[in-house]
Amino acid sequence: MTAAGEVSEKPVRRRDSAATRARIMRVAAREFASKGYEGAGTDEIAAKAAINKRMIYHYFSSKELLYLAVLEDAYHKARVAEQKLELDSLEPLAALQRFVEFSFDSFVRDRTFINLLATENLQKAKVLKKSAHVSRFNSPIIQAVGRIIARGEAAGSIRAGLDPLQLWITMIGTCYFFFSNIYTLSVILETKFDEPEVLEARRAHVVDFVLNAVRPHAG
Numbered sequence: 001m002t003a004a005g006e007v008s009e010k011p012v013r014r015r016d017s018a019a020t021r022a023r024i025m026r027v028a029a030r031e032f033a034s035k036g037y038e039g040a041g042t043d044e045i046a047a048k049a050a051i052n053k054r055m056i057y058h059y060f061s062s063k064e065l066l067y068l069a070v071l072e073d074a075y076h077k078a079r080v081a082e083q084k085l086e087l088d089s090l091e092p093l094a095a096l097q098r099f100v101e102f103s104f105d106s107f108v109r110d111r112t113f114i115n116l117l118a119t120e121n122l123q124k125a126k127v128l129k130k131s132a133h134v135s136r137f138n139s140p141i142i143q144a145v146g147r148i149i150a151r152g153e154a155a156g157s158i159r160a161g162l163d164p165l166q167l168w169i170t171m172i173g174t175c176y177f178f179f180s181n182i183y184t185l186s187v188i189l190e191t192k193f194d195e196p197e198v199l200e201a202r203r204a205h206v207v208d209f210v211l212n213a214v215r216p217h218a219g
Contacts, residue, residue, distance in 0.1 A: 092152030
C-alpha cells in the first residue's frame, strides 16, 4: 500500500515542481525587465511568486543563474514563436513581410524581451556569455532567412548578394530601436509613438523599407 501510494504521489510532486519553477520564472522575468539585474531582489521575487525564498535557490542555485534562466527562456520563446510562422511555405517577399510584421507586433504586445536585453547589454552580456545554449537559439531563424534569400534570388524577386545574418540584424534592428527608445523619442519628437495609429504607420514604414531594400535594383 505504501509503495503504491509513493508511486501515485510522484507525478503530483513533479507537476507541483514544474508549476513552482514556472511561476518563479514568470515573476523573475517581470522583475528583471522592470528593475534590471541589480534592482531586482530575490526577496521580492519570492514574495510575488508566493513562495519561500529558499525555493529560488533550490531550483536555480543563485540569483545570477535565475537571471540566466530567464534570459535563455526569453530567447527560446522568441525562436519557438518564429518557427510557427512557416516562412518556407510563403513566397519570399511575403515571408520577409510576415517576419518583420511578427517582430514588430511582438514588441507591441510585450517589451519584456527588449528590457531584458537592455539590462544585459549594460552589463556587456556578462551573464549571457555563461550560457551553454543561447548561441544556438538564433541559428534556425538566420538559416530560414538564408533560404528565403536563396528562393528570392532564384525567382528574381530578391537581389543577389544579401547576407542572411546582416539582413536579419537589419530587420530586427529597425523594429528594436524604435521600441527600445520609444519614450525618449516621444518626448524629443513631441509625438505619442505609443498611440495605435502611430504604431501602425511605423509598422507599415518598416515593412516597406525592408522589402524595398531587398528587391533587385532597377536597371
